[in-house]
Amino acid sequence: MTSWSDRLILAALGPVAAAVGLAAGHLEAAATTPAASPVLAVGSTVIDRTPTPLKEWAIAHFGTNDKTILVGSVLIVVLLAATGVGFAARRSRVLGAGFLVALAAVAGVAAVRRPAAGLADAVPSVVAAVVAVLVLLGLLALWSPRRAAGAGTASPSRRRVLLGLGVATVGAGTLGQLGRRLISTRGRPEDIALPAPVEPAPAFPAGLDRTVPGITPFRTPSKRFYRVDTRLDVPVLSSSDWRLVIDGDVRRPFTLTFEELLAMPMIERDIALTCVSNSVGGPYTGGARWLGVRLTDVLDRAGVGDRADQVLSTDFAGMTISTPLALATDGRDAMVAVGMNGAPLPRAHGFPARLVIPGLYGFISATKWLTRLTLTTYADRSAYWTDRGWATDGPIKISSRIDTPRPLAQLSSGEVVVGGVAWAQGAGGVQRVEISIDGGAWQPAKLGPSAGEVYWRQWFHRWDAQPGSHTLACRVVDNAGQTQTAVRANPFPDGASGIHTINVTVAT
Numbered sequence: 278m279t280s281w282s283d284r285l286i287l288a289a290l291g292p293v294a295a296a297v298g299l300a301a302g303h304l305e306a307a308a309t310t311p312a313a314s315p316v317l318a319v320g321s322t323v324i325d326r327t328p329t330p331l332k333e334w335a336i337a338h339f340g341t342n343d344k345t346i347l348v349g350s351v352l353i354v355v356l357l358a359a360t361g362v363g364f365a366a367r368r369s370r371v372l373g374a375g376f377l378v379a380l381a382a383v384a385g386v387a388a389v390r391r392p393a394a395g396l397a398d399a400v401p402s403v404v405a406a407v408v409a410v411l412v413l414l415g416l417l418a419l420w421s422p423r424r425a426a427g428a429g430t431a432s433p434s435r436r437r438v439l440l441g442l443g444v445a446t447v448g449a450g451t452l453g454q455l456g457r458r459l460i461s462t463r464g465r466p467e468d469i470a471l472p473a474p475v476e477p478a479p480a481f482p483a484g485l486d487r488t489v490p491g492i493t494p495f496r497t498p499s500k501r502f503y504r505v506d507t508r509l510d511v512p513v514l515s516s517s518d519w520r521l522v523i524d525g526d527v528r529r530p531f532t533l534t535f536e537e538l539l540a541m542p543m544i545e546r547d548i549a550l551t552c553v554s555n556s557v558g559g560p561y562t563g564g565a566r567w568l569g570v571r572l573t574d575v576l577d578r579a580g581v582g583d584r585a586d587q588v589l590s591t592d593f594a595g596m597t598i599s600t601p602l603a604l605a606t607d608g609r610d611a612m613v614a615v616g617m618n619g620a621p622l623p624r625a626h627g628f629p630a631r632l633v634i635p636g637l638y639g640f641i642s643a644t645k646w647l648t649r650l651t652l653t654t655y656a657d658r659s660a661y662w663t664d665r666g667w668a669t670d671g672p673i674k675i676s677s678r679i680d681t682p683r684p685l686a687q688l689s690s691g692e693v694v695v696g697g698v699a700w701a702q703g704a705g706g707v708q709r710v711e712i713s714i715d716g717g718a719w720q721p722a723k724l725g726p727s728a729g730e731v732y733w734r735q736w737f738h739r740w741d742a743q744p745g746s747h748t749l750a751c752r753v754v755d756n757a758g759q760t761q762t763a764v765r766a767n768p769f770p771d772g773a774s775g776i777h778t779i780n781v782t783v784a785t
């Protein structure tokens with residue numbers, strides 16, 4: 278007969294050995310590939326296999342704690358399963374060790390079967406198995422239950438094994454915490470040194486923001502750049518863990534690590550992004566200097582097949598954006614961007630990598646937290662916004678905006694500088710901006726410097742303001758001679774149009 282206290286010890290042996298093993302595997306993964314950590318690999322496999330409605334329910338109920346709860350549940354299940362180990366080990370040590378190895382094997386398989394994983398991703402699970410078995414054997418050696426005297430009196434060997442269990446538990450906690458620390462501080466934006474571009478952008482000209490108060494800065498600081506996401510939280514991705522998979526209708530599907538991406542030739546471009554949801558005169562547009570790899574360099578390496586008409590890009594959470602292949606590869610500088618305004622992409626803007634494609638609205642081009650490029654067809658696959666009725670082909674409509682004075686401003690009479698920004702990315706850039714006061718003739722405004730066709734342009738006009746209430750309007754003419762339309766359209770389904778018009782009052 279085994280006493281109840283011996284049974285408790287037997288039940289604890291497996292979970293404690295497994296915990297030390299998992300913690301050691303986690304730490305090993307933290308130093309190499311965090312996602313290959315036994316706990317995280319099993320956790321993400323569970324997420325992948327969970328039906329979407331259940332996932333949405335979990336996110337709704339647990340919010341940002343959903344990952345913690347998931348990892349906690351995985352740990353509990355594993356530790357519960359491991360309670361059998363000690364009893365198996367009592368029959369034979371090989372049986373007990375085999376039990377632990379089998380548990381680690383589940384994690385190893387999960388790690389290797391993750392997208393873009395390799396055999397090396399099994400290493401943390403192997404480490405976990407070896408450490409767990411050693412701890413189990415060590416604890417058994419401290420204990421010889423057969424020689425233990427009757428219940429109640431703590432024999433020296435029982436005291437030894439209890440001490441061993443305690444030390445091992447503390448060890449598991451320490452190793453696990455070390456692993457956590459290491460993962461959270463590895464692969465952060467601030468740790469990344471970006472390579473210099475082989476094709477740098479020309480020197481950025483000084484904008485009108487120095488001379489025209491209230492005009493939008495020529496380059497939008499990253500912190501002030503508009504943000505449009507389907508997510509509420511800012512995803513925290515690690516660059517060391519990140520992979521870009523290129524698959525679908527390609528001759529040579531392949532996977533890039535972040536280091537491999539950085540090793541490709543980098544280009545640097547000034548590109549203004551605009552959201553299709555931006556209304557005329559609205560704020561969802563920004564200009565930045567982007568650093569990245571030409572999309573065509575990535576696609577050429579894979580060898581695009583001849584059926585594909587769509588680049589379907591997927592973010593780390595499975596959100597999809599579709600881009601017409603013909604537009605993405607027509608010679609414009611579509612890029613897999615890693616840098617924004619001279620620094621790694623901020624997390625809010627897609628760290629570690631995103632797409633930036635000049636001339637197309639963000640919802641069909643600018644995938645943040647990019648992890649996959651799939652060459653496919655519109656007939657076969659549809660993306661997030663396509664399923665919601667938005668257009669699949671969305672060149673940014675030419676437009677212009679008055680930034681200063683503000684709508685309904687109260688001004689003093691005399692000279693007032695009216696200024697703003699204008700863009701005409703798809704159409705050779707801005708040729709001129711015109712302004713009309715109180716519905717009068719369109720007169721040319723003065724343009725600020727140019728940072729290229731796919732960037733926006735600042736403009737201003739000195740207006741001799743007379744007392745009364747006035748209407749100010751602006752419009753852009755592109756380099757193909759086309760004038761911004763006055764026909765009003767709502768953002769849905771392919772972008773707003775119309776003329777930005779504001780009212781101001783000039784005091785006597």
Ligand SMILES: Nc1nc2c(c(=O)[nH]1)N[C@H]1C(S)=C(S)[C@@H](COP(=O)(O)O)O[C@H]1N2
Nearest residue numbers: 503504505506507552592639640643644645
């Ligand atoms: N993963 C992901 N990428 C995304 C989106 C998104 O919701 N999720 N929104 C898109 C839209 S609609 C726009 S306009 C741009 C906005 O980029 P920004 O937030 O960096 O300004 O990102 C695009 N990329």
Ligand SMILES: [Mo]
Nearest residue numbers: 552553639640
């Ligand atoms: Mo957008």
